Amino acid sequence: MPVAVRIRLSILMLLQYFTWGAWYVTMGTYLITALKANAVQVGAAYANLSVAAMISPFFVGMVADRFFAAQHVLGVLHIIGAGVLFWLSVVPGFNGFWWLILLYTLLYMPTMSLANSISFRQMTDAGREFPSVRVFGTVGWIIAGLLIGSLGIEATALPFRIAAACSLLLGIYSFSLPPAPPVRKKVTLSDVIGLDALVLFKDRRYGVFFITAISICIPLAFYYSLANPFLNDKGMVNAAGKMTLGQVSEMGFMLLMPFLFSRLGVKKMMLLGMGCWIMRYVLFALGNNETGAWMLYAGILLHGVCYDFFFVTGQIYTNHKAGEAVKSAAQGLITFATYGVGMLIGSYVSGFTAQLYSSKAGETIHYHWASIWLVPAVISGIVLIFFACLFKDHHHKN
Incomplete structure (x- = not known):
């Protein structure tokens, strides 16, 4: 080029x-x-x-x-x-x-x-x-x-x-x-939404991965919709600018992906990613901008591991399982399921959770952030246990 x-x-x-x-x-x-x-x-x-x-x-x-x-x-x-x-x-x-x-x-x-x-x-x-x-x-x-x-x-x-x-x-x-x-x-409906990739579900492991991918997007939505209001509420100056540390982290861990993937394999990479999701939300639940500011920064920096080790690994895994015949359809299907179905559910769950753990004093609404962030931490933990128990990794070649 x-x-x-x-x-x-x-x-x-x-x-x-x-x-x-x-x-x-x-x-x-x-x-x-x-x-x-x-x-x-x-x-x-x-x-x-x-x-x-x-x-x-x-x-x-x-x-x-x-x-x-x-x-x-x-x-x-x-x-x-x-x-x-x-x-x-x-x-x-x-x-x-x-x-x-x-x-x-x-x-x-x-x-x-x-x-x-x-x-x-x-x-x-x-x-x-x-x-x-x-x-x-x-x-x-x-x-x-x-x-x-x-x-x-x-x-x-x-x-x-x-x-x-x-x-x-x-x-x-x-x-x-x-x-x-x-x-x-000529493009058919099957081509557009990746129905040809349904053949992948003949493999039980891919079905487990697919359910996990949708489910983990629920706690992901909490970060996207609530992290900036949370950090501003905690008094962090230039919160939007400091949240870009997550993207810097994402770029850094992307460079480490080939090295780690070849040594850890699919299952360990995804479990490590989901484990960091739990850690991130626990840090947010415990952190504040006065005595625990390092927890807030650590939670932001974990975004690279959270995103790369699950989503990028998942894309690589999907690409390998699909093969040339249904490669494009498979990527379309997983994108439709995660950023579409999973994030849709997660956006509403995060909204209802934040509303549940809030109180109003006059015209001011106070959000009880510790309780709010523990919800995605628990969801991430449940998804991690589901994946750990049911996904049988035949080493990284699969």
């Missing part, structure tokens, strides 16, 4: 994930502080991203891939999305906000697949070339968090406007990307 193309695709990934990171991390804080939303409503807002994750494959597979150049669709979606993001920054109440965030996520989620598709179409060896391009997405997310946090605007509507400006820039930039013309092939 020519250096000029690599640079253009790296800029694409940086802007793609900057747009997402600018509003996603702090949305819960904004809803609670500015729109006076309760925890259930925060969970419902985050759940919209999961709804969009389940719907977007239909759009990309049945429409975008067949009739239009991917870079043109990407540009149109981001330009329209910029308008919706700005609208989100001025809507006065939660009900209007909920419908708009649903509309925006329906526009944004297809762009994830489209950005990947545009990149893959320019590569001769995606396995070697894509990681060095995709890492700029993580860089974009980190820059967004540092910017929002350093400006001290986490509880305001400004992150949505910053995201809108970036989305507009990316929309215009998309039309200059290398061409990715439509495939113009």
Whole structure:
């Protein structure tokens, strides 16, 4: 792949994930502080991203891939999305906000697949070339968090406007990307949602992994929707910026993955990842910004192990089990199940849990964070025990 193309695709990934990171991390804080939303409503807002994750494959597979150049669709979606993001920054109440965030996520989620598709179409060896391009997405997310946090605007509507400006820039930039013309092939419903991959469930171990993957997304949703409001409530300065330490950790552990995977195997890697999930939530339950600030930082830094050792290992395992025949279908199915079904359930569970462990004094709502964080810790523990007992690892080759 020519250096000029690599640079253009790296800029694409940086802007793609900057747009997402600018509003996603702090949305819960904004809803609670500015729109006076309760925890259930925060969970419902985050759940919209999961709804969009389940719907977007239909759009990309049945429409975008067949009739239009991917870079043109990407540009149109981001330009329209910029308008919706700005609208989100001025809507006065939660009900209007909920419908708009649903509309925006329906526009944004297809762009994830489209950005990947545009990149893959320019590569001769995606396995070697894509990681060095995709890492700029993580860089974009980190820059967004540092910017929002350093400006001290986490509880305001400004992150949505910053995201809108970036989305507009990316929309215009998309039309200059290398061409990715439509495939113009017949695509079936089975192709889109990965039904061909159901053959994997003939292996009982994969069924255990699949159930585990959906279940572990429930405690994951607690981190995404509640961590920023929690850290701000604890008095952490520049919480959004400091949460980017999780992405730095993710990049670091990604480099260690090949070394550790070959020595530990699938089961030990996943158990280690889930064990760190329990540790993270216990640290959050016990930590505070005065005497236990190190616990809060440790909980953030554990994100790299939590995410990489379970999700990346799971993607590798799925890729190996599927083989060439149903590889794409298998990845589509696991993404649909985790970021769609699992995160949808988790978003609502986190919202109802936070609402359950809250109290109101006048106009102020107090959240009992120690009790809230113990819930995902317990769920993670139950999932870990289920996986440890039922998944029989035939060493790392399987």
